[in-house]
Amino acid sequence: MIPAAFDYHRPDSLQDALGLLQTHGEDARVMAGGHSLIPMMKLRMAEVPHLIDLQAITGLRGITIDGATLRLGAMVTQHEIIEHAGLSCAAPILREAALQIADPQVRYMGTIGGNVANGDPGNDMPGLMQCLGAEFTLVGPDGTRSVAARAFYEAAYMTARTDDEILTAISFPATTGGYAYEKQKRKIGDYATAAAAVLLTRKGGTCASASIAMTNLSDVPVWSEAAAQALVGTACDDTAIKAAMAAMDADIDPGEDNRGPVAFKRHVAGVILSRAISRAWSRT
Amino acid sequence: MSKKMQITLTVNGEAQDLLAEPRELLIHVLRERLNITGPHIGCETSHCGACTVTMDGKSVKSCTVFVAQANGASITTIEGISTPDSLHVLQNAFREHHGLQCGFCTPGMITRAIQLLEDNPNPTEEEVRFGMAGNLCRCTGYQNIVKSVLAAATEMSAAREAAE
Amino acid sequence: MNDLSPERDNRIANLKGLGCSRKRVEDVRFTQGKGNYVDDIKMAGMLHGDFVRSPYAHARVVSINTDAAMALDGVIAVLTAKDLEPLGLHWMPTLAGDKQMVLADGKVLFQGQEVAYVVARDRYVAADAVELVEVEYEELPVLVDPFMALESDTVLREDLAGQTSGAHGERRHPNHIFLWEEGDKAATEAVLAEAEVVAEEMIYYHRTHPCPLETCGCVASMDKVNGKLTLYGTFQAPHVVRTVASLLSGIEEHNIRVVSPDIGGGFGNKVGVYPGYVCSIVASIVTGKPVKWVEDRMENLMATAFARDYWMKGRISATKEGKITGLHCHVTADHGAFDACADPTKFPAGFFHICTGSYDIPVAYVGVDGVYTNKAPGGVAYRCSFRVTEAAYFIERMIERLAQELNMDSAELRRINFIRKDQFPYHSALGWEYDSGDYHTAWDKALAAVGYDTLRAEQAERVEAFRRGETRKLMGIGLSFFTEIVGAGPVKNCDILGMGMFDSCEIRIHPTGSAIARLGTISQGQGHATTFAQILASEIGIPADSITIEEGDTDTAPYGLGTYGSRSTPVAGAATALAGRKIRAKAQMIAAYLLEVHDNDVEFDVDRFVIKGAPERFKTMKEIAYAAYNQAIPGLEPGLEAVSYYDPPNMTYPFGAYICMMDVDVDTGETEVRQVYALDDCGTRINPMVIEGQVHGGLTEAFAIVMGQEIAYDEMGNCKTGTLMDFFLPTAVETPHYTTDFTETPSPHHPIGAKGVGESPNVGGVPMFSNAVHDAFRAFGLKQSHMPHDHWRIWRIAEGLGLHG
Secondary structure, rough: EEEEEOOOOOOOOOOHHHHHHHHHHHHEEEEEOOOOOHHHHOOOOOOEEEEEEOOOOOOHHHHEEEEEEEEEOOOEHHHHHHOOOHHHHOHHHHHHOOOOOOOHHHHHHHHHHHHHHOOOOOHHHHHHHHHOOOOEEEEEOEEEEEEEEHEEEEEEEEOOOOOOEEEEEEEEEEEOEEEEEEEEEOOOOOOOOEEEHHHHHHEEEEEEEEEEEOOOOOOOEEEEEEHHHOOOOOOOOOHHHHHHHHHHHOOOOOEEEEEEEEEEEHHHHHHHHHHHOOOOOOOO | OOOOOOEEEEEEEEEEEEEEEOEEEEEHHHHHHHHOOOOOOOOOOOOOOOOOOOOOOOOHHHOOOEEEHHHHOOOOOOHOOOOOOOOOOHHHHHHHOOOOOOOOOOOHHHHHHHHHHHOOOOOOOOHHHHOOOOOOOOOOOOHHHHHHHHHHHHHHHHHHHHHH | OOOHHHHHHHHOOOOOOOOOOOOOOOOHHOOOOOOOOHOOOOOOOEEEEEEEEEEOOOOEEEEOOHHHHHHHHHHEEOOOHHHHHHHHHOOEEEHHHHHHHHOOOOEOOOOOOOOEEEEEEOOOHHHHHHHOOEEEEOOOOOOOHHHHOOOOOOOOOOOOOOEEEEEOOOOOOEEEEEEEEEEEEHHHHHHHHHHEEEEEEEEEEEEEEEOOOOOOOEEEEEEOOEEEEEEEEEOOOOOHHHHHHHHHHOOHHHHHHEOEEEEOOOOOOOOOHHHHHHHHHHHHHOOOOOEEEEOOOOHHHHHHHEEEEEEEEEEEEOOOOOOEEEEEEEEEEEEOOOOOOOOOOOOOOOOOHHHOOOOOOOOOOEEEEEEEOOOOOOEEOOOOOHHHHHHHHHHHHHHHHHHHOOOHHHHHHHHHHHHHHHHHHHHHHOOOEEOOOOOHHHHHHHHHHHEEEEEEHHHHHHHHHHOOOOOOOEEEEEEEEOOOOOOOOOOOOOOOOOOOOOOOEEEEEEOOOEEEEOOOOOOOOOHHHHHHHHHHHHHHHHHHHHHEEEEEEEEOOOOOOOOOOOOOHHHHHHHHHHHHHHHHHHHHHHHHHHOOHHHHHHEOOEEEEEEEEEEEEEEEEHHHHHHHOOOOOOOOOOOOEEEEOOHHHHHHEEEEEEEEEEEOOOOOEEEEEEEEEEEEEOEEEOOHEEEEEHHHHHHHHHHHHOOOOOOOEEEOOEEOOOOOOOOOOOOOOOOOOOOEEOOOOOOOOOOOOOOOOHHHHHHHHHHHHHHHHHHHHHHHHHOOOOOOHHHHHHHHHHHHHHOOO
């Protein structure tokens, strides 16, 4: 498994990186940690004549917690997410999800930006970003724009990011209430058979708000508003959970692969969601 | 073939300057250009961890790092952790507890275990299993690897306490 | 001898001989990254080979254009079948009496088949050149199902057109390879027809792959000046490779040196001869330079030898009380595109006819049909003796099925039918002579150790709780009692390519009392350098730490058949002990001379010869070794060396009792193994630490195979499991925790009573884990569900049984 040759660029500013994208057009791709792109290049399933490594751009790093708003630079690694105490306090679901991604070595290199930007339906962070209602900051030749995570994914590997743009940061509000990231996989290092991200708040004995997203059950991450609505105003009891499962089931569209046939994936998605809701509710 | 570029690495404490194609994988540069053959190639898709080295304080799978990416980095391989006269605690522990058989995964295992114990000096068994999950072994069934890492952690902790 | 003094105990301990958990000598190198594996080998001017492989499972090769590849800077040669044909090397013989294409000759028969071989300056240029070779294919109908292959008009092996018989007899269809039979068919049918109870089942043992962490590879170096070919490679049988290389290339065998350096795990994958080896040799001969070829992981999984793929149709009969009366088995064996099974010549289905297992079954019959399909060739013994894991899985599933039909506890059914201790040596209905065993003792010990009755009670409670809706997890108890057959084998009926399956050891004692021993085997992680020295230490009284063990270099090691099928200890271990005894016999004469007594007046004592009745008068082995080189002893040649070639009189029959407990989630199909208990009886135990390590490893491979590992194809013959994302190798997180135990029933015919152990845990572990899954659903009527028991297949069981409401 040997990649085809390419020219390597390591710009130290965002402007230079954007300039390289302008110059080389479709022949160029940006790379963060490389743990999605490099295997594809080694299998010669991705051809990248100009590789733009973003590691030297310091502006893409760092986690900032500004009151109730969290901002993660695109180059923040999964390992940094896990180790960051402030983040674990402000949005603990992020750490819970990051721990279920790949393995320790991959988490040292893999970044949140790479995970959300490449549009791989198997990645965990895109679903979680739906759940969190995150905004992605995109910088291109025409300036900076913000795109809601929930509007970002169009199809497998197809996103709202244009070829000349770079995803520089993600931001989302700090979470309150209960949370859970539940994932079934065949083994460490595998993509999800099904995964569910759940955020809940409680007011008295009932659920005041909910957000639910599912991973690897469609060619894009699935934010299921209907599933969340099924919980609001309920005590997240069995009936409510079943309603949420049914609503979620209507929103997903899994395909068959080595992890199993469609009927199995639908069944597991329901079980995983039910577990995630129960756990999140128990944490409210 | 693309243009070769000048690469500077610090490998096991020694500065290395070389010309390489940017696409060359770090594992190939270590093994073929620098004759550092401790790290091995097992799967080439970043699943098995046989190629694990430490790069700037992080355990990485060197089959999934382009040498161009590593340019400027400091790298430690199994060859850099000890001398034959003074082995690392983990090396002794792996032998003492039969934590290896064919030896192919061992350099990656030990290199990873060193970083794991840096990050978490007193891990539980569960934490060791989770922290070593990026390294596959086909021979041992892991039980004695886990035992080796836990024994080394205990020994290293005791040594630290004695030193304090 | 009654000398029990601590001094004598110290001398015994100092030897680090049989029975002690000696730390491994190999580890000193391996823990420092100083192993020397084939990809570590570098030679001046070395070139790199890489394959163009077929994307199709069945296609005609219309044309191959190598111009663009040849034009690439750094490309030295591109070989196709046309280039190999004048040398007669475009096809090669397989170990199973078939032949196999080295490079595609007119057509391709499986996805990943070798089509052209690029030789280039380095592996990057070689990979680039592979992309530039243009091959035009014309797709042909694909056969991936062996049952359909036997009905189809599509002929896979056109080269065999019109041949109605092959290496193993009659071929009744163009895609049929052989029918191999053992036992009394008519008598078995008669018993089955009359039986009070019969269980019938189709049991599939799916296709998988040994997948050692190091892939296969070689470096071929033809030195045209002195006419010598040196071949380094991942060979589990280096001497056999030398003989095959000589026969194929025409180079005289003395001019070929084959070296197996350190091997990063074999598990059967590295027994065969692959096109990569042949092409590398040819490329080295053509270019006059060393040529390295190392396959990548996808190539390893898609093209080098697979394991299993046996469809086993069984019928087992018993009395109402549970006494087994007969066993009938028919296997449809999917061998892929070429019959490249690595079995002894006369056994095209290996030792599958050990499938009567540990039970006294009066009459039995086995028939195996080998079939060609559009899949990779192979059929190797992945961590087992030849087809023994298939046999053990078959009988242990049939026992469970029979227990179901009898409505009986399967632990009790096993006990009723075990071969009794007083029946050994036991002659099985399918022709084997089991050397020794004590099955009831092992079984009772195992059941007591796990608290079997308590487990059953817990399981029954769980079923009730499940029925009440209080849990969605069922509990399975996995039982397995296996008998292995290892140590192939007696030369009278076991050979590979005509080479009898003996093995060998050559010992040289140095003047200062240390030694080197060389063997015909080759370690791939088993720790031979440690354990063979222990055997020798006890035999010749020289400390294991003073004995170097060397294997794998055909220029120095005596001829042997290699390491696979757990044969090293039973065969080479015996050779080592017997060579040691030859040393001791000569040492006795030297000692008697030095002590000025008759030979018969001295006796061996740990590390010395003493005068009988006067142990204070002795000569140590160290003194004797020096004398062998220093003194002119009348009637004796100088020196102290010995060679032994050991032809085992019989196989050895290790056995064991394995029990596990598993929770099964009926909704997600997830499983959790809560407990594994493995009792092994491998006869005399050489190094308990190494044995335990072997058991852990074998159990883990069994766990992987049962719970998810497979080589799967779609209907177009595309391999769906070509990377470690999809081919299940468990990590430390998924892998269960193990408890090991033992009994010790020595082999009566082995010089030290050892039987071999490396493969037992796989053979016993596969039925244990699979039976646990089946057992979890037994209360709900599950009869048989094929492996692997990954999440979705377990979910499908529950779905089929109506457990999802």
